[in-house]
Amino acid sequence: MSTDSPATAQFRRSPVVLPLALSALTCAAGFILMGRYTLAPATLPLDAAGYALGRDFVNVWNGARLALAGEPTILFDRGAYQASLAAVFGPRFPDHNWSYPPHALLLFWGFGALPYLTALALWATLTGAAFLAAVAALAPVGRRRLCCVLAAISPASVVDVAFGQNGHLTGALTLGAFATLDRRPRLAGVLIGLLTVKPHLGLLLPFALVAIGAWRTIGWAALTTLALVALSIVVFGLEPWRLYFGVTTGVQSEILTQGVGGFVTMMPTVYQAAKALLGSGAAWPAQALATAMVLPLVVFAFRRTADPAARALMLTAGTLLALPYAFNYDMTALSGAIAVWAATGRQGGGWLLLAWVAPIVIMPVAVAGAPLGPVALIAALAVALRAPVPAIAAPRAREAFFA
16 A cells, blocks of 8 residues: 655656756756845845845835835836935945736835835735745645645746845736636636736737637726726826826836846847847747747637636736737746646646746746747647637626626
């Protein structure tokens, strides 16, 4: 009689789990070694490269701080924003830019009242816990602990924590929405509405939800979004929204089309791969073709299955393929979906190793002139699309918005 523990038995039943764990630990070790002279703490709160520890979290913290001070419009003035950072971290502090819509301040507000390092620790703890809770909700009973362990050590999670980014937050909202879509459609809608703090990550969601007739979820997502926008106008006024559309979106477009340097290697998109391999003239046509192909494929497949794990895998991989502007920390939701897929012994898990290690591996590989991101995303999407369909989504044509 077998004396395996439940955890050991799970590993035996899911042979791809061990490679996922080993690859995650290897990538993490390599990333830590690469970052020992740049990401390591130096003169706190600065790291060895002169950035704030936690890198991009400085935007969340400083944005919340300016909002609390009644000066949210500074966020949309690049010179004034950099001056506000220099006043805290020193005159040589590297350039940063604010990229969130104004209603994101409502979620970030409390962090600006705390000292920087305290706020950073709290951010990592709360968003990480929310992400693991969403992974657990998506995973089947009996595999939740294993899925959470895999998601916690995934390369995407390492990148997200190292750069103080929002991948755990957006991953929690995305995976939580898939986990609750059928059982608690109103909650799913609220989570999708909150995801509009990074609106481009929901690119495919409206099409998928319409395809399955998820009208309650759509209604609650719209209501949540409108409530957040309205509240932000009440609190901050209309001017931040005018500046967001007039200034910030232009800055993001400039970063996308003219950006150079290390951060470009963090982008797994078709646009950046085509730009690197074929030149700027081919980037938009290649991205347009990818988006036009991915959208109907994902929406049709989403309609064919009611399996939350399959939906999560196809939507997270498909969205990143359809977007021209995304980064490796945005792959955190995809990594959570991969963890659930692998731990439940589904077909094609081996191919998911590409997307699993991509958040760290794409950076040195892109520097070497071989953008890997789209290849990894295509492999992940292909696994989800080719999987057997365990259940057909029930028609929802008669759902009421707020029933």
